[in-house]
Amino acid sequence: xxxxxxxxxxxxxxxxxxxxxxxxxxxxxxxxxxxxxxxxxxxxxxxxxxxxxxxxxxxxxxxxxxxxxxxxxxxxxx
Amino acid sequence: xxxxxxxxxxxxxxxxxxxxxxxxxxxxxxxxxxxxxxxxxxxxxxxxxxxxxxxxxxxxxxxxxxxxxxxxxxxxxxxxxxxxxxxxxxxxxxxxxxxxxxxxxxxxxxxxxxxxxxxxxxxxxxxxxxxxxxxxxxxxxxxxxxxxxxxxxxxxxxxxxxxxxxxxxxxxxxxxxxxxxxxxxxxxxxxxxxxxxxxxxxxxxxxxxxxxxxxxxxxxxxxxxxxxxxxxxxxxxxxxxxxxxxxxxxxxxxxxxxxxxxxxxxxxxxxxxxxxxxxxxxxxxxxxxxxxxxxxxxxxxxxxxxxxxxxx
Numbered sequence: 001x002x003x004x005x006x007x008x009x010x011x012x013x014x015x016x017x018x019x020x021x022x023x024x025x026x027x028x029x030x031x032x033x034x035x036x037x038x039x040x041x042x043x044x045x046x047x048x049x050x051x052x053x054x055x056x057x058x059x060x061x062x063x064x065x066x067x068x069x070x071x072x073x074x075x076x077x078x
Numbered sequence: 079x080x081x082x083x084x085x086x087x088x089x090x091x092x093x094x095x096x097x098x099x100x101x102x103x104x105x106x107x108x109x110x111x112x113x114x115x116x117x118x119x120x121x122x123x124x125x126x127x128x129x130x131x132x133x134x135x136x137x138x139x140x141x142x143x144x145x146x147x148x149x150x151x152x153x154x155x156x157x158x159x160x161x162x163x164x165x166x167x168x169x170x171x172x173x174x175x176x177x178x179x180x181x182x183x184x185x186x187x188x189x190x191x192x193x194x195x196x197x198x199x200x201x202x203x204x205x206x207x208x209x210x211x212x213x214x215x216x217x218x219x220x221x222x223x224x225x226x227x228x229x230x231x232x233x234x235x236x237x238x239x240x241x242x243x244x245x246x247x248x249x250x251x252x253x254x255x256x257x258x259x260x261x262x263x264x265x266x267x268x269x270x271x272x273x274x275x276x277x278x279x280x281x282x283x284x285x286x287x288x289x290x291x292x293x294x295x296x297x298x299x300x301x302x303x304x305x306x307x308x309x310x311x312x313x314x315x316x317x318x319x320x321x322x323x324x325x326x327x328x329x330x331x332x333x334x335x336x337x338x339x340x341x342x343x344x345x346x347x348x349x350x351x352x353x354x355x356x357x358x359x360x361x362x363x364x365x366x367x368x369x370x371x372x373x374x375x376x377x378x379x380x381x382x383x384x385x386x387x388x389x390x
Contacts, residue, residue: 006161023228024161026170040154043231065099066165 007033119159127374132192179375189368200264202243219295251316306331
């Protein structure tokens, strides 16, 4: 099996607009995640796009959903 | 979880509640959305090899690019739906690589070969339009926030596929002669194929919960009417014959052939003359899958094992 992690994809349509969560890709590393995101979410001519490994998102006020799992995983770290 | 919890969730959804995480789902909701997303993902995935084999018939480099852009979109849409499933604890790996070809849940239409350029553009004009009817309705009505947002991209791109189909159907219809004859032959088998795609009529439909949980807004018959309300005028405007017409008195589109009826996949021919058959017979045909099922599934996963073995 090819080991892949989840990357969240964020993008901004044009200057002055908010950066929005637009989707996700699975990729075996950061470099391919950049390529997959750019090629997968090509429905707009994005002004800005970035990817974030799912495990790097730390939820502040909720503990459900895919990001909440990170927080539960971190409990006891501190 | 209890029946009461299911009813409570349905009640909240009726007053506009949007779910944002799988943890908020009841078992009934979870079951219904997993089925819906599996059908959606499998349909997008299987459209890719169907269109990919047909893209060989593209008449120019520009049309090759358009056809492959559509294929790329379909794969991205499949990926989006499988990812939403993963977040519910369903394995994408197992769904894509762990099932037998006949276990995929795409419609029978994507088990058929698309043998020339006309068939590819009519598939864009008919099948992708069915996709827009179905997914546009989900987008407007779904109670699951992550799916609603994901469908923004999908709807936008499916509209491009439809436009590609319509523009090319118009070109072929205007050309006359062999082009128009070929186009008519495509319509003859692909129109009833799409009609059947929308599934059981409302008066026979078992209660699925998809409407109660607001996973969609329109019934099968309403979606079928919606599809015909744009497809029939399009075809009539192009001088193409379709086996349906608008009934002024009933204020709806009416089929001019026995529905459902049997299909001969080798001849690409609907057996209108043999009369109406039961839906059980239709389900049996769907379950048996169509002529391209194994080849299409094989073509999206054939290199998986080889490449994985190089990397490990």
